[in-house]
Amino acid sequence: MSVYILHVLIMVAIFAMLALSLNISVGFAGLVSLGHAAFFGIGAYASGIIMIKGLGFPVAFGSAGIITALLGLALALPALRVKDDYLAIVTLGFGIIVEIIFMNLDITGGTDGLVGIPPVTLCGNPLYSKPGFLLLCVVILGFMIVSMYTLKNSKIGRAWAAIRDNDITASFMGINIYGYKTLAIVVSAFWAGLAGSLYAHYTAYINPHTFGMHTSIMILSMVVLGGIGSIPGALLGAALLTVLPEVLRPLADYQDIFYGGLLVAMMVFRPQGIMGRVKITEIFGGAR
Amino acid sequence: MQRLWLLVMVAMVVLGLGLSEARAAEEIKIGAILRLSQGASDGLPAKRGVEIAVKEINAAGGINGKQLKVIFEDEKDSAPASVAAYQKLVSMDKVKVIIGPMMSGNVLAVAPLAQRDKIVIVTPNGTSPKISDAGEYVYRGCTRIDKQAASLTKYAKESLKTTKPVILYSNEPYGKGCNDLFTKCFAELGIPVISTESFMVGDRDFSAQLTKLKQKPFDLLFIPGYLQETAPAISQARRMGITAQSMGVFGDMAPKYIELAGKASEGHINCSEYDEDYNTPTNKKFKDAYYKIVKADTKEPNNAMFAAITYDMTRLVSTAIATKGGAPDQMRGYLDTVKDFDGVTGKLSFDNNGDVVKQGVYIFKVVKGKYVKVK
């Protein structure tokens, strides 16, 4: 099978993980995050640096998830204290600050980026083959999808749904809003970190620019285009926005115009996204 | 409704990817990964350089009778985009050689893949020293930044009599690399750099950094970076009353720099890979072709140096295919042994690391709004 197509599919898989992870905070719990690429980056750098220092892939992979989750916690604690409207802005600021930190630390290679990241090793054997890597990604993605559904239908998921619809009412019902929101961000960060780890070992080279605002916006667009809160929607959105630039290659100059126009058009004509519920177009949650 | 969307999407994917597979077979294809969307002043001229070379070669009968075709991709100033472009060129278009990427970071991202796939890549202007060690399939068409640094610092010491330089650099791989290397070269000449400040790509306000630099007296203001920032920087410096000699690297080698910096560019020293007055028939032919394109469209950026480099690289690569064959190892055989190739940037050959060797760096000075070669 064409190596190029395999490459595109791997990218779809990784971005699907990112979209799904963002869907937890945005779609399940109703928290707007504009800095998600920062978690992607933290996971990528953490995993890359750990493997360069000599540790194995399972350690790097797991640590990437945990370190990112911890940093998510660090973000959530102060960030959730602000009013919902401002959360988006705080996450935006967080994303930008993290990118600038990546650019200026020696251990991350600064603006040059991290070179020579070792590939994924399974049982001591480096995994160079693309179909093999794709399989690995699909397996992990599969796990993710299953856990997403489990979460959504669990007590946690229902608590999130209650908070998303109206957090004041939810707190009256005895739900610890603060705790559940923090949980949403931490879990979302964890999965994004894992995706980052896979990405780093696949491309063997990362630099800060990949994890900036542009990427955060793209991941958010995937979630919104697919339908906020919908799991198949997130998958579809990721596939669409990853494949689109490849398909539009002959129109390279017009690509961004098309992307921007697509976003506006989708919001105006079908704001609930491809798979979303129409309910989302009603006036939302708290009063303005 | 939802299922319809799904179908549409799948159809688009299959169509899009499938269409790219169906290409003609009776031509020789090379790929080019250049800064097309972001590189206002260097990417488009670089593309023109390739186009001029290809047109010339095809007009003369192509390569052993087959027409030469180049497929351009955009590196989008992003490592993942460069890698995706590389993957597409190699596995869908089946090119055996790629000119580009232009930015060092992107070259370093693509290099390990090129090594593994045994595809020759020739970067026209990646300046990072790390590229020399990137592998035997990686070639470079411009002078390494440390050699540029050595030339310029020597010139600064001997001709400009610099004793107290300061550096205001662009905080990305190119500018930072320059900062590190020039500091080292100055130190080797016994000249300590008094202070350094930095700015980001996209910044236009340098008053904070310049005010800070002004606190200590200096006699040379070195600003490495891309001209979109270096030109406003020198302009603001002059406006603030800084009269010290200014110096830059080859990012400043473009009429656009003089236009944006205005009178502030007067006296500016910078280096370049290309001398327009280099008197060979090949160069004259190239210049005629290039300036014809520039005059035809006012929106066309005018930057002969970048076009010259890609023009030479394209011709080198085509000659390699014509004389030794189109397989990567055959091409390498030619590139590693070629001597005194008639390029517009000089008489070219490659050293052991795949870096181009020519008679050295040209140093230019801006005099009355035009570049004048001084060395």
Add this chain to the structure above:
Amino acid sequence: MLLQQLVNGLAAGCVYALVALGYTMIFGILGIVNFAQGEIYMYGAFGAVLTLAATGNLVLAIVAGIAAACLVGVLLERFAFRPVRGMHPLIPLISAIGASIFLSSLARLIFGPEDRSFPMEFHPHSYQFFGAEITELQLVIILVSLALMVMLWLFLNLTKHGKAIMAVAMDSDAAKLSGINVNAAYVTTFLLGSAMSGVAGILMAMYYNATAPNMGLLPGLKAFSAAILGGVGSIPGAIIGGLVLGVAENLGAAYLSSHFKDAFAFIALVLVLIIRPRGILGRQ
């Protein structure tokens, strides 16, 4: 050096303040963050630069620039924001982001990606005081910005239309009930905000001598931080936010580190949001 950095910061801050006013008015009245504000700024600059290059008449160029900015603003309101009013906040947000991407890539296609210089020479006069220097251009920026801010304040507080806008910002339902034409208020708000950003763009085209399709991105983000810093929805807040941000950036670069100059805006933003979310002058 301190005084000089303050002067630099003040000039930069005035420009942030002008754009921040656009953000704050639109957020205050419509509740949406107009991510495309930076693009309005950019089209204002291009309008002026192209008109000046074609006619040589500075006054005409400035008018054209403001008109261009207002046109973009009005089109944005009509096509990207009005259709999604009142929905889940993410929807107008994505619409604004999409519009921003669309507008800047369109500009790149129409105008070409290269920077353009401002087609007019400025005499490098500067005035000295207490060891600091202020250039003529910096002075122009500060004075023009102050003039515009005063005019805006007068408009909003003393004219009928202005007061109508304030009323809609406070409570759009009540305003509608008192007979105020809410749609007209929205359009007027966009016009005012766009005009301010347009002027900011023109001033910057002169000051940096560089007009490019991507010039709105960074200033847009920083002005946005300034608006939040000052207290979203508050006009004096936006002004103070802009000035504070400009000064903080320059002082930070001078005394801390110029590497992080751009980060200061966002660090300040995050700190403010955590410590005092409604901003310096924001109402609760």
